[in-house]
Amino acid sequence: MNEDCLKLTCYFGERDRAEDRFLADALIDIFARHRFQVSVLMRGAEGFGLRHRLQTQLLLTLSEDLPLVAVAVDTRERVQAALDEVTGVAGHGLITLERARMLSAPVERAELPAELDEATKLTVYLGRQERALNRPAYLALVDLLHRRGIAGATVLLGVDGTTTGARQRARFLGRNAEVPVMVIAVGDGARVARVLPEAAALLTRPLITLERVRVCKRDGVRFAEPRHLPATDPSGLAMWQKLMVYASEQARTAERPLYVELVRRLRAEGAAGATVLRGIWGYHGDHTPHGDGFWSLRRHVPALTVVVDTPERIQRWWAIIDELTAETGLVTSEIVPAVRASAPGHLAGGLRLAARWRD
Numbered sequence: 001m002n003e004d005c006l007k008l009t010c011y012f013g014e015r016d017r018a019e020d021r022f023l024a025d026a027l028i029d030i031f032a033r034h035r036f037q038v039s040v041l042m043r044g045a046e047g048f049g050l051r052h053r054l055q056t057q058l059l060l061t062l063s064e065d066l067p068l069v070a071v072a073v074d075t076r077e078r079v080q081a082a083l084d085e086v087t088g089v090a091g092h093g094l095i096t097l098e099r100a101r102m103l104s105a106p107v108e109r110a111e112l113p114a115e116l117d118e119a120t121k122l123t124v125y126l127g128r129q130e131r132a133l134n135r136p137a138y139l140a141l142v143d144l145l146h147r148r149g150i151a152g153a154t155v156l157l158g159v160d161g162t163t164t165g166a167r168q169r170a171r172f173l174g175r176n177a178e179v180p181v182m183v184i185a186v187g188d189g190a191r192v193a194r195v196l197p198e199a200a201a202l203l204t205r206p207l208i209t210l211e212r213v214r215v216c217k218r219d220g221v222r223f224a225e226p227r228h229l230p231a232t233d234p235s236g237l238a239m240w241q242k243l244m245v246y247a248s249e250q251a252r253t254a255e256r257p258l259y260v261e262l263v264r265r266l267r268a269e270g271a272a273g274a275t276v277l278r279g280i281w282g283y284h285g286d287h288t289p290h291g292d293g294f295w296s297l298r299r300h301v302p303a304l305t306v307v308v309d310t311p312e313r314i315q316r317w318w319a320i321i322d323e324l325t326a327e328t329g330l331v332t333s334e335i336v337p338a339v340r341a342s343a344p345g346h347l348a349g350g351l352r353l354a355a356r357w358r359d
Contacts, residue, residue, distance in 0.1 A: 005037075005102035006079040007209060008072045008086065011275055011308075012093030013055065014043070015065040019089075024068055026089045028160050028167060031072045034082040035165030037102070038125040038207055039072035040158040040180040045303065046259065047275040048267050049093060056263075067275045069306075071182065072162075073102065073125070073209055094273060094308060096240070096336060100209040107200035107208065120192040121211045121332070122150070124183040124199060127168075128157065132202040138181055140202050142281055142289045148195045150187035151215060152246050152284030152330045154302040155291070156277055157181055184304070186213060186246070186332055216243075217322065217331040219285050226318050226333035229311035240336035241314040245305040245321060246284045247329040258324060259303040265320050266307065277304045284330040308336070 010027060018026035024041055031039035044067030046056040055067050072079070079097070087095065100123075122145075130137040138155045145153045160169045161180040168178040185192075192210070200206035215223050229239050251258040259276045266274045279302035281291030291301050307317050314333075325331055 003102055004076060005073055005100050005209065006076050007098045007100050007211075008079055008083075009096045009098070010070045010086070010090055010093060011047075011049075011095075011273065011306075012068055012070075012090065013049070013065050014068050016068075016092045018091070023090060023092070024070065024160065027070050027086065028162065028169075030082055030085045030089070031070075032162045032165055032167045034074075034078055036072045036074040036078065036082075036162055037104075037164060038074075038180055039070065039162045040125065040156070040182050041160035042069045042071075042156050042182070042277055043067075043159055044069060045276045045278040046263050047273065048263065049273040052267055052270075054263070054267065056260075069275060069277060073100070073207070075102075096242075096308065098211065098336060100211045103196065103200070103206070103208040103210070105200060105206050107196050107206055118189065119151075119213050119215045119332070120187060120189045121213045121334070122185040122187065122192050122196075122199075123209045123211070124185075124203070125207045125209075126181055126183070126203055126205075127163070128179040128181050130204055137202055137204075138183055138281060139289075141183055141199060142283065144198055144202065145185050145187075145195065146283055146289050148198075149191055150185050150195065151218060152187075152282070153183060153185035153289075154246055154279040154282035154304050155181060155183050156304070157280050186215065186330065211334065213244075213332045213334050215330070216318070216333055217325055217329070219329070220325065220327045222322070226314055227311075227335060228315070229335065231310060231312060239311050240308060241311050242334040242336055243307045243314060243317060243321060244332045244334075245325065245329050246282075246332075247303055247305075247325070248287075248290070249278065249301050249303045251303075251328045253324045253326070257303070258329060259305050261324055262305050262321065265324065266317055269316065269320065271307060271317055272309050272313070274305060274307045277306070278302070279304060 016023040047067035132140040282302035
């Protein structure tokens with residue numbers, strides 16, 4: 001299957017509530033009730049929102065309300081049908097709705113559409129304990145992407161989610177075989193097109209999405225700046241942009257971990273928000289894939305920092321990110337066009353992306 005889909009992403013806090021329950025539970029229940037192809041709930045390591053209250057696991061008192069990110073993927077019709085419920089319970093944070101290309105078995109080599117030629121973000125959804133080549137499938141997949149010259153890949157572990165509509169919550173005692181994992185990779189369109197059949201062949205039930213991105217910087221080398229966009233599209237709707245910084249947790253700048261300094265600087269300068277997701281395995285550039293090991297004395301895992309804001313403000317945050325990634329890190333930007341809403345929560349035709357801050 002190769003079709004347009006929508007990716008719904010919610011950024012919020014661990015203690016945010018929807019009436020008498022936690023917002024995270026309410027959202028995953030909605031995703032399960034609408035039987036989305038896949039949804040993943042991920043716990044962040046650090047971040048802040050509009051109120052600029054720092055959330056971090058580095059300090060005990062601030063680790064009680066860590067950032068959460070919930071991602072759900074399915075056809076346009078199914079996601080639109082759930083949107084009123086999602087916006088009805090999500091009273092805080094950021095909600096984005098992005099268009100992507102969804103692939104599932106059988107996946108064959110294909111020429112990517114023109115909008116994916118520059119660079120492509122490849123996201124693969126699979127089970128936590130899924131196996132390939134006698135090892136965890138996410139390890140085999142990352143090794144394949146590294147061998148084929150894909151610019152970078154990060155494995156993000158879910159703590160809750162759904163697979164074909166069935167809820168898969170992580171439990172302390174249990175194999176958690178079906179708890180979803182996301183593998184996010186970035187590479188040029190031609191390389192991604194060539195690797196698709198091999199990647200899908202590793203998986204039991206391949207589900208893959210493709211989105212257009214721009215690679216701005218890698219290991220201190222600039223390739224491009226985020227596109228300079230108007231504040232609104234021709235119809236007058238607000239435009240949004242997203243910056244993502246892929247690096248190792250051990251990458252440092254100004255004597256601090258890079259992701260920590262990014263969050264501190266962006267918060268001090270008044271950014272609308274930033275979220276850091278800690279991966280369990282991955283790489284960028286020519287670096288060897290790495291992650292947590294049983295005998296490791298220090299954590300050496302990927303850290304992914306996400307910033308979403310208006311085009312004018314994104315240019316300010318790009319300057320900070322450019323300064324702090326002078327030696328390491330893979331930086332990408334994405335355009336997130338607005339959509340026309342014919343009524344609250346209802347999206348009209350021609351939909352590309354909806355984004356809003358509520359705090």
